[in-house]
Amino acid sequence: MTTVSRSSKPVDADALDGFDHETDVLVIGFGGAGACAAIEAAEAGAQVIAVEGASGPGGSTAQSGGEIYLGGGTPTQKACGFDDTADDMFAFLQAALGPHADETKLRAYCDGSLDHYHWLVDHGVEFRPTLWDSPTWMPLTEDGLMWLGENSHPFDEIATPAPRGHRPPMAAFAGMLLMERLVATATEAGTDVHTDTTATRLVLDGGRVVGVIARRFGDLVTYRARRGVVLTTGGFVDDEQMLAEHAPQLLGHGKVSDGRDDGSGIRMGAAVGGALRRMGTVQTALSLVPGLTARGIVVNALGQRFINEDTYPGLISEAGVHHQPNPIWMIIDEAGYEEVPEIDRMGMVPTFVDDDVAALEAATGIPPGGLAASLDTYNRFADELGTDPHFHKADRWVRPLRGPLAAIDTRLGFAGAEGVPPSESTGASGFTLGGLRTTLDGEVLDVDGEAIPGLYAAGRASAGIHGERYISGTSIGDGTFFGRRAGRAAARA
């Protein structure tokens, strides 16, 4: 066989001496999107092999909070007392993920959401019929439902609010439990999983993708796919060069991934002519404590507020990290601080405390009068009206901030890059949302908008339902939903 470098460029089938493995559908990467593609392909009667570079399945989905954005009136929503419709879900997501979310994909996603809920439940995923009813990143409970900003401004006026964050019954990082179930289902359905196997190049036969070349430890292994190859390799936050080329705003921040989101599938797809879409769109999480932000205010380096602090913390993070002068500070009084149980504070403690706002400004480096002006305006309306007419934090959370105030430096928190000393941390981390341009069925399109025969993509190797923003649950939601469609399409090809 010809020597194969670490290139992403395709190899001609003629250059290979046959294939080591052969199957109908070949799934590359065995996380959330890959598992769902494999299940659907196998249930459609196709023989399926999934190759995964890690030593076990799960991908980045297994390392996540495991939220899946679902709605339209799921049994879990109903059990918690909420009606919901696909139209309200669509209206919310268009606003929250927008501007410029892909309407066709988003419409299909919302219209198919109730069915997707049932499919997940039928395939082993459990959602407890209880709601966590307060802003949070991930509940430290087994509650099956959570808000993701639907009841916060401006979304509460755009669509009838209903919580749509569905999650398996595990405290905090429930993605592990989600993937345990999906992997078990995929395996039972007949998926043959090849771990420690990293696909590096697609194999072409006259313009059609017919397989891949992979590395397993020192060896090259070749796979032939009779019906299709589905790229579910994840995003590219772990590849510094791709970040610099496409999403430089994440350089220097931490990475939300399993360490293997190296963009390999995107590069393999691009190398056979696959078009890219929205490669600069990212998710970002800043070290914010939702219980504290809702009860206090969040300000930028000049002491200015910039968003309603009771909305989903991912939206506060995106606005703060990418659109405001940093650092970002959480400002809270003693009463608000004490209301949040220590475990929910996620290790965050006051950086500076002072009775005197001017002293707090000096300590934080906020220019004189910057924080005072924000507090004056906030407290005046909180006092007089009990409302927040500037940023529309819900009345539930509005009251004047009094007495000694704490300023908490978000750079010192939990969401920064691992191994980075606090003095260099940004307190933020993220992952990428752009990728290959695909149809609703995961077909990878070329620059002319034509499908590349034999090639499919889903999950973060593709561009999904996201506009310029992100809400938790929509990456696993989009990945599992369109992963299923890609698996089905490949099986019937």
Add this chain to the structure above:
Amino acid sequence: MTTVSRSSKPVDADALDGFDHETDVLVIGFGGAGACAAIEAAEAGAQVIAVEGASGPGGSTAQSGGEIYLGGGTPTQKACGFDDTADDMFAFLQAALGPHADETKLRAYCDGSLDHYHWLVDHGVEFRPTLWDSPTWMPLTEDGLMWLGENSHPFDEIATPAPRGHRPPMAAFAGMLLMERLVATATEAGTDVHTDTTATRLVLDGGRVVGVIARRFGDLVTYRARRGVVLTTGGFVDDEQMLAEHAPQLLGHGKVSDGRDDGSGIRMGAAVGGALRRMGTVQTALSLVPGLTARGIVVNALGQRFINEDTYPGLISEAGVHHQPNPIWMIIDEAGYEEVPEIDRMGMVPTFVDDDVAALEAATGIPPGGLAASLDTYNRFADELGTDPHFHKADRWVRPLRGPLAAIDTRLGFAGAEGVPPSESTGASGFTLGGLRTTLDGEVLDVDGEAIPGLYAAGRASAGIHGERYISGTSIGDGTFFGRRAGRAAARA
């Protein structure tokens, strides 16, 4: 010949019955980058044909202000009393175009800037030795030098300030004069210009780019390039689908272009495996009057200031349009308004005028107290210290704003989309900065970082020296500088 659709995909040389035209170097698109590529290639002894889709040469450069970002101690700078170094130029551009500007390209650009100045002058471009010494988009004079933010915060502390915006002697849109000279030089050097000729597909011979297929009115015309094809087709702001795929933040805004920045060169390059870079980076101009902004304040929809208003208006625009709640308002008192000559106000007039700030808030929709808080803080320090400790506008422009104040709605201004009624205008327009990934010599790289034989790109068909921001003069600067290198490299291939 095979039927050729509007596809961007390459054609095999074998599929053609010879070529209609043959040359050494083929330049696609005859704007600023194309003209410089053609001049260098011709002066290196190559036969050069330039094909241009419009009926005349000039491209978007001819429709622009014609500023070229040059420094390092040019004779024009020296005549105006400024010393400058390549290192100061680099430090400024790294900050102003950053974060995440391409350091290698930026270093080469700055180190070669003085030479590029002399080359431009030697090839017919004139810069008068006089300075326009006030913030502006483009002087309505024939001054040869202008500031582009170098003397504003934070850049005045990052590098020794020197004005580096060089421009031909013509009021406002001097790009026409620039292109008149460069086109004349290119033609005299022997470039054969084929207008009304739109290249649509590259021609490949065994992995090497050897020509293009073009349309001229109803006919197909084929070109063979013995040494190389240089893509200088501009960006993609005129292609709504590419905008939606790559730079959706410009959707709905106006377009800064000659109407032909359709991304065709980027698509042709991508279709032969060219890698893309920074496709989401854009330039944006909001309808701001620099004389008014410097003398007043600029606030967002909540009445908050967000930048020093004396910096280059392109930076205020970028911050305002893409990072702040819109609309953006210019706030000015009568004294400040009257100081700016009517011709410099560019048609902008007060939208609302009132003695009472609360009434102005009500008229503009700024929430109660939002504008008042900004004015209180600004006026307090202007009164007491004559400085702006929050945003660091230069003392020269700082004085309290008193008496009746005008609020000017930037949506109603000159920079919006043509033909859009004022009620739907955003007051902003822009162009794209991302494109094909290239080496310093304009070689187009594939996803593995290897050069595609025979293919070069420069100007806005390529990704240049820009990070996440833009300064005027750097697009024509980068396009002419790296266009020259691409032309030389193609000629010697």
